[in-house]
Amino acid sequence: MFDRRSLNAFRDPASVAVVGASGDPAKWGHWLARGARAGGHRRRVYLVNRSGADVLGEATYRSIEELPETPELVVVCVPPTAVRPLVEESLARGTRAFLVITAGVPDLDGLTSLLVEHDAHMVGPNSLGLYDAAAELRLAWGHFTPGPLAIVSQSGQLGSEIANLAVRLGLGVSRFVSVGNQTSITARDLLDDLVDDPDTSVVALYLEGFADGAELVPVLRALAEAGKPTILLTTGASAGSQRLARSHTGSMTPTLDVVDAACRAGGAVRVSTPLELVNLASLLVSAPRPPGRRVAVVSDSGGQGGIAADVAAARGLEVPVLTDDLQARLAASLPAAAALANPIDLAGAGEADMGVYAELCRILLRSDEVDAVVLSGYLGCYGEDNPATREAEFDVADRLAEIARGHGAPLVVHSMSDDSEAVRRMREHGVAVYPAVEHAIAALAGAAALHESPGRELKVPGEERTLAGIGYWAARELLGGLGVAFPAGRLVRDRAGLEACAALAVPVVLKAAWLEHKSEHQGVALGIGSMDELATAYDEMHDRLGDGEYVVEEQDARPNVVEMLVGARRDRDFGPVVVVGSGGTEAELYRDVRIELAPVDQETARRMIDDLRCRPLLSGWRGRPAVDVGALAAMIVAASELIAASPSISDLEINPVRVAPDGALAVDALVITKENPLV
């Protein structure tokens, strides 16, 4: 990782030279010059223009050489072929930090090497710029309002969109960096630098590729532990975006379920759009995370309360029935027609006395029956419709802010007004207010997900293992040694080897164990009831398939079995991952699998199982007994530790895992090594 001190020049340089400064507001060099000058009271700013013409009414320099001092940071906004000579000139002058706006720089590798040789660093090329609120450093096109959101983006314009949308919710920016091609300073370096930034409380990250994904996770986790969670926006969910990312930044987009696993391990959370990002950020900067998923919905409209409840359910939140006791306490402030069970419908009480909004929120947040309150409806509009009520509404806004601050559970507000004074007042005082109820609730669900996955340490466990041989028997030996249970079995290399099988309980199964697709080649014989039958089956199979490692195993005939699969592999970007899923052929259609970065502990393995849609099959489906979920979880843990500790193993699959009430048995397994990849 980059030395954080080297980033000083990009945070608060003592002097900046903008090369390519321009008086034409259609040019980037204009905006960079204007932005740089806005910080002129904090640092020395030099505008450089080859023509030497005045820019923004100020004299310019023709070259770096002409400057009265060595600029700490040089902003490069010149044609592509002029970049290299400019950097060389600046390096000669002593500059070690470059912000390169120019896109399409030729021989980028050469330029990057040159910087490395001189121990110099660059943001970009193809950066849209950077901004630091505390240092009043504005070297970017676009408008920025100071605030607690840091933005690190591989796409400048998306970063800019995030900043724009955030301001509409009253949320400003602490630092903005458009990272461009990242051949020198990477997004990860910049994230690492944010860990101890006192002005940042939430990080917005847009990335198209995760070439250093495995190294990114600990940085995300460090941010999370510093109380600055990262909200990740990325692309690659569709063929279209994969195509575009390759063409746009040359990035290979990641598999999103692995990105989500990385987020869970890093204490970060992924969203799908800039708007989702700022909606969540707006909640995270102001409110505690909900400690659970139970939500009280309060509305002055039965219709709006119902919509809110439906949206909450769709987002995986619960709207529990409140206890009689709590309902009675709410009832004291409400007319008889009010609904109290949750959602709570004010039935006109808010119009009669606005204080009721605050009172209900206070009671609910103070109860231990819900983890968050959603207030949806008219509050925020009163003063606009009837100026006589403005002061009363401000008072409620202030009380709500006070109540929200005083409790460990968040309050989110949906107001029918987009931006009234009362709404602004709530936002200024730290209440998250949204113009659409689904935004409020999605933010709450995102915050709940962050609470559930605060990040975890990915400690490489135990010793490295290697596979002795290839095929099923070797996989069985390796996994068996790690505690994965298989049926009793014998390796049979020739006909004489069958004798040892007499110790096995019938029926048994005969497998041509070296074959990868045993069933396809009729390499499995089931239900063999005696030693005679075994001999016959062996002769028949041997005639067809020849010599090889045959395995005879007791056939798992336990009732009430659920077939699952457990797998592990090495992801291109994020390294070792472990997977559990339903083993049924048809369930493949429904993509019912869960994936986590490896290794996982028993608790995480349990959570993976609990999150499967086929979970009900395991806990006693239609009167059948529940199966041994703990044994399945142990097998996930074992697979995850093996892949994490053993670099030579690239892939493993235990499929099916037969899970019964008395334990889980692996009845087929495949381990692929780097030396013996599948063809």
Place this chain on the structure above:
Amino acid sequence: MFDRRSLNAFRDPASVAVVGASGDPAKWGHWLARGARAGGHRRRVYLVNRSGADVLGEATYRSIEELPETPELVVVCVPPTAVRPLVEESLARGTRAFLVITAGVPDLDGLTSLLVEHDAHMVGPNSLGLYDAAAELRLAWGHFTPGPLAIVSQSGQLGSEIANLAVRLGLGVSRFVSVGNQTSITARDLLDDLVDDPDTSVVALYLEGFADGAELVPVLRALAEAGKPTILLTTGASAGSQRLARSHTGSMTPTLDVVDAACRAGGAVRVSTPLELVNLASLLVSAPRPPGRRVAVVSDSGGQGGIAADVAAARGLEVPVLTDDLQARLAASLPAAAALANPIDLAGAGEADMGVYAELCRILLRSDEVDAVVLSGYLGCYGEDNPATREAEFDVADRLAEIARGHGAPLVVHSMSDDSEAVRRMREHGVAVYPAVEHAIAALAGAAALHESPGRELKVPGEERTLAGIGYWAARELLGGLGVAFPAGRLVRDRAGLEACAALAVPVVLKAAWLEHKSEHQGVALGIGSMDELATAYDEMHDRLGDGEYVVEEQDARPNVVEMLVGARRDRDFGPVVVVGSGGTEAELYRDVRIELAPVDQETARRMIDDLRCRPLLSGWRGRPAVDVGALAAMIVAASELIAASPSISDLEINPVRVAPDGALAVDALVITKENPLV
């Protein structure tokens, strides 16, 4: 259905009396009086207040009796107990139309009967009011801007939220009716009245209950055929909203998959929130429906283009690779670094020449390779950042509007500016512009869904059928008579009856056919290989279960069978529906079923099958042969026609249906009648 002429008084009354008019802006009577007076140049407006005090600087009347004429419409905004006397007084005076704002009116049934006796009608009680733009009739709290969106809402405040959100997108309201308790005039009456309203082009409908659902569908369809699609918002997706709706309006919320089926049949579409509603409405009022789901994404940012492509895929839209020919035509306007395959990334071309936005949209909309264009990014911000570019941007806005009008495929725009002049200009000229890309794309997906389901006639087919007897044999006879194929079989009432079974091919199955849960009671014997075995099996089963209708059937031993289920039932709200789904036990977990209002034709049945997630199982899963989907569709059609034509049948289920390459066989079936409901 209500006579449309009776609604004249609610559209454009010659005279209105507002009873309960008030000078206090915190009171509803104030807003109603103000609103009514705003239409004073169109009609005679009388303010009535028991105290006789001046309101809004105008003298009031103390009673209806005092008025100089019979008001055509009386607006009732008095305490609950005062409603009945006021209505009586007004009826005596000759008024036949009432808008009742008051909530909690006692003896509502009595009041409703009184109105019926006098051939009078009421909107409400518990209405938030109504608005008619063309007639300048404003009898509601809230602000309304004239436009093409009609709003009919069971929740006044939700209707008001819809109107507010619509205006933010530049979309105004033609008519607004908060229907309240609907004991006289219902939402359906009001929708019917909109069919030939020249000022309405899209209808927003919020309902919590669908007691007359079956009658609502033809009205939705009439609206759709008049080119005014309905966007439905409803509630009941969660336990919380179900609870609230019962408490709020006493409504039993519907099953949402049936509501969606009703929307497809009615040419309407359901959304989940007010914002989704207005986003879709904003597109529908200005653009043609996309004739398919192929979308071109154009962006001046690779990041934004990728996000747009992912959102499109998540919404079921395709972002196809464009042909080389089309890419070449696009390339002519773009620099070498541009991405052309789709998404299209301008790579800076827009900055250099804004005309490129219009040119690309023109080429794409004129091609037959896409059904819609999504433009996402900076357009709309140029003039704000750099006033020198304002005129050029307006020009592009105008050209885009012209291009959008000239083609049969829609253009939707996501602009990073929320509300710049250029954005307003596009909206005014009929281009739908959104501040978030997911809003633009969700609107497009909603419009595509409307195109795919333009509504269909629910013609009750053929003759009514009745079930002769109970149990499987009777069901088999009934369904068999309608073309549903069963295995060859014989009814066996006693041991002698077994002889007739000699004609069947072995293996056969013996079933205790009168039992509903045959397997649970060991009422099925499979794999019977001879007449002797059949006799033994019969004796064993008869000893246990006694006399009854036994059925012997040939056992379906065809290979490559996929098990499905076909069912039909009578929905409480919407009447007969038909269902198809995967027959696997585990697939039940994934709720993989499709439902439509019955009857369906072969084409609709095929679509139901195509929309199943298990569809790949039917078309040759993992090298297996494809099965006879046509036969399955025919069985869906038969079940749908039976339930639609036969009021005595309440429920039927054919499960499993064994679908093989050579046809579909029903191997169990249950028909439930009103006379013999399941216990």
